[in-house]
Structure formats: structure tokens, C-alpha cells
Amino acid sequence: KAGVTQTPRYLIKTRGQQVTLSCSPISGHRSVSWYQQTPGQGLQFLFEYFSETQRNKGNFPGRFSGRQFSNSRSEMNVSTLELGDSALYLCASSLLGGVNTGELFFGEGSRLTVL
Amino acid sequence: GENVEQHPSTLSVQEGDSAVIKCTYSDSASNYFPWYKQELGKGPQLIIDIRSNVGEKKDQRIAVTLNKTAKHFSLHITETQPEDSAVYFCAASIAAGTALIFGKGTTLSVSS
Numbered sequence: 363k364a365g366v367t368q369t370p371r372y373l374i375k376t377r378g379q380q381v382t383l384s385c386s387p388i389s390g391h392r393s394v395s396w397y398q399q400t401p402g403q404g405l406q407f408l409f410e411y412f413s414e415t416q417r418n419k420g421n422f423p424g425r426f427s428g429r430q431f432s433n434s435r436s437e438m439n440v441s442t443l444e445l446g447d448s449a450l451y452l453c454a455s456s457l458l459g460g461v462n463t464g465e466l467f468f469g470e471g472s473r474l475t476v477l
Numbered sequence: 478g479e480n481v482e483q484h485p486s487t488l489s490v491q492e493g494d495s496a497v498i499k500c501t502y503s504d505s506a507s508n509y510f511p512w513y514k515q516e517l518g519k520g521p522q523l524i525i526d527i528r529s530n531v532g533e534k535k536d537q538r539i540a541v542t543l544n545k546t547a548k549h550f551s552l553h554i555t556e557t558q559p560e561d562s563a564v565y566f567c568a569a570s571i572a573a574g575t576a577l578i579f580g581k582g583t584t585l586s587v588s589s
Contacts, residue, residue, distance in 0.1 A: 395577070404566060404581035405521070405568075407578060418575060418576040452521070454520070465523045465526075466511075466513075466521075466577065468513075468520030468522065470518070
């Protein structure tokens with residue numbers, strides 16, 4: 363069974379640009395969550411999608427947005443990139459649709475560097 | 478909202494020793510407490526979890542304890558091995574359908 367797939371794995375952007383990251387969950391999983399990981403800040407919750415609807419949102423500015431498609435694949439977008447957006451962006455899927463009702467399966471992440 | 482504090486940020490032990498990582502949470506309504514292990518270059522992976530109706534759970538060399546009154550929970554690893562070296566994250570969530578909030582992580586180094 364294929365795991366969570368994130369693309370691209372690495373990317374470099376400059377300030378002011380925008381970026382789109384993609385996540386394909388494990389087949390059958392309907393919930394997709396996104397986290398930002400930076401040194402010293404750990405894993406910070408961005409948002410969670412379930413059945414194409416954003417169900418939960420963390421404390422990030424509106425420049426961070428996401429969506430989920432009917433096949434459960436998800437994308438997140440960051441507009442007007444800032445240096446502080448440099449991070450590893452992790453996507454996680456779960457089977458039951460509630461982030462505390464079962465295991466989160468994480469992808470290997472997309473490492474974004476903003477110059 | 479929920480806030481999770483994790484200590485220590487780094488922990489170095491000798492192979493065979495025990496390691497303990499502690500977390501506190503702020504929202505007394507939290508009822509689910511998983512622990513994730515992240516190896517270099519990989520995403521976090523669940524190693525053990527506990528719910529608020531249980532005080533302790535054990536899986537081979539790993540155990541988690543929960544003190545609801547004090548709002549803290551701990552991860553215990555016995556007989557540590559070099560392959561236990563990784564970053565460990567605790568997390569908490571209030572209810573089904575809410576976000577899982579993570580601590581900032583503990584980097585565990587096991588030297589042989």
C-alpha cells in the first residue's frame with residue numbers, strides 16, 4: 363500500500379513569489395492535515411481537510427491556503443513568500459477523518475527555501 | 478486553544494539506559510495523547526498513544542503514562558538502543574475532528 367506522497371520534495375523560491383505543494387494521501391483516507399516544521403518550533407498545525415471541506419485551521423496568516431479535491435488529494439498554497447516561510451511542510455492523512463481518532467500517516471515533506 | 482510544552486529539548490543517554498520525555502498540556506478537555514518519532518529525512522511516525530480513560534500503556538520497551546489531574550504525560554523508553562536516536566514529539570487533541578497539537582520535540586541521542 364503506497365504511503366503519503368508529497369511533491370515536490372525540495373524547492374527554492376524568492377521573496378514575493380508564491381508556491382503550491384501537493385499531497386496524495388493513502389488510498390481510502392479522507393482526512394488530510396498540513397503542518398509546518400521549523401527548527402525550534404516543532405510541528406505547527408496549518409489546516410485540515412475532510413471530504414473537500416476545511417474542518418480546522420491553525421494560526422497562520424491568510425497567505426497560507428489549501429484545498430482538497432474529490433479524490434482526497436490536497437494542495438496548499440503560500441502567496442507572497444517571506445524568508446520566515448522557509449520550512450519543511452508535512453502532510454498527513456488519516457483513515458477515520460478525525461485527527462484524534464487514529465493514527466496520522468505523514469509524508470516525507472516538502473522542503474521550501476525562500477531566498 | 479490547546480498548548481503543549483515538551484521537555485527536555487535534547488537528551489543524551491548511553492545505550493541500555495532509560496530515557497524519559499515529559500509533556501504538559503493546557504486544555505483539561507484534551508483526551509488523546511499520541512507520541513511520534515521522526516528519523517532523519519522522514520516524516521513523523523506514531524509509536525504509541527494513550528487516551529484519557531487510561532493511566533498507562535506499554536508496548537515492549539516503550540511506555541506512556543498520563544496524569545490527568547496534573548495535565549501531564551510522559552514517554553518512557555527502557556534499554557535504549559542506537560536506533561532509538563531520533564526526534565520525539567508529543568501531541569494532544571481535544572476531541573474527534575479537532576486539530577492535533579504537537580510539542581516542540583525532543584532530540585534523543587543514544588550512544589553505544
